[in-house]
Amino acid sequence: MEIKSVKEQYRIFDELLKKRIDTLMPKLMKETGIDLWLVLDREYNEDPVFSTLVPKLVKNVSRQGLLAFSLMPDGTFEALSLSRPNPRLWDHYIQAYNPKEETQCEALRNLLEQKNPSTIGINISEECPMCDGLSKTMYDELMDCLGEAYAPRTISAEKLC
Numbered sequence: 766m767e768i769k770s771v772k773e774q775y776r777i778f779d780e781l782l783k784k785r786i787d788t789l790m791p792k793l794m795k796e797t798g799i800d801l802w803l804v805l806d807r808e809y810n811e812d813p814v815f816s817t818l819v820p821k822l823v824k825n826v827s828r829q830g831l832l833a834f835s836l837m838p839d840g841t842f843e844a845l846s847l848s849r850p851n852p853r854l855w856d857h858y859i860q861a862y863n864p865k866e867e868t869q870c871e872a873l874r875n876l877l878e879q880k881n882p883s884t885i886g887i888n889i890s891e892e893c894p895m896c897d898g899l900s901k902t903m904y905d906e907l908m909d910c911l912g913e914a915y916a917p918r919t920i921s922a923e924k925l926c
């Protein structure tokens with residue numbers, strides 16, 4: 766059996782990641798009733814699922830990261846990055862945040878207004894540490910950003926994780 770080079774292993778991982786995001790993620794979101802899944806990260810405090818959602822060469826988050834997965838009622842699916850622009854993500858995610866033009870919270874609010882999700886999954890869990898990556902500080906910041914219109918729509922994304 767031939768052992769693949771690290772470069773080839775990473776290529777295979779990234780190819781499978783793209784497939785999982787594009788085909789598996791919409792099905793899982795539909796099964797779990799989550800219209801929008803937000804995965805927030807902070808530099809040196811990545812969510813436990815972060816490494817399963819990004820290409821192999823993306824080792825950590827720069828400052829504050831936010832990945833968003835949107836499933837519309839008509840079945841339209843999008844994987845979006847509301848993180849600082851990173852060319853390594855561009856094959857997998859639509860860049861939906863420009864830090865020169867808006868804050869991350871403004872980009873998220875624009876996304877929420879555009880998608881108007883009924884349910885917003887966030888990574889909080891009493892049962893599974895792998896699904897409990899949202900720190901208290903990030904949670905508070907997120908709730909402030911979501912405001913009264915969207916904060917009540919948040920649910921645990923434990924089943925999706």
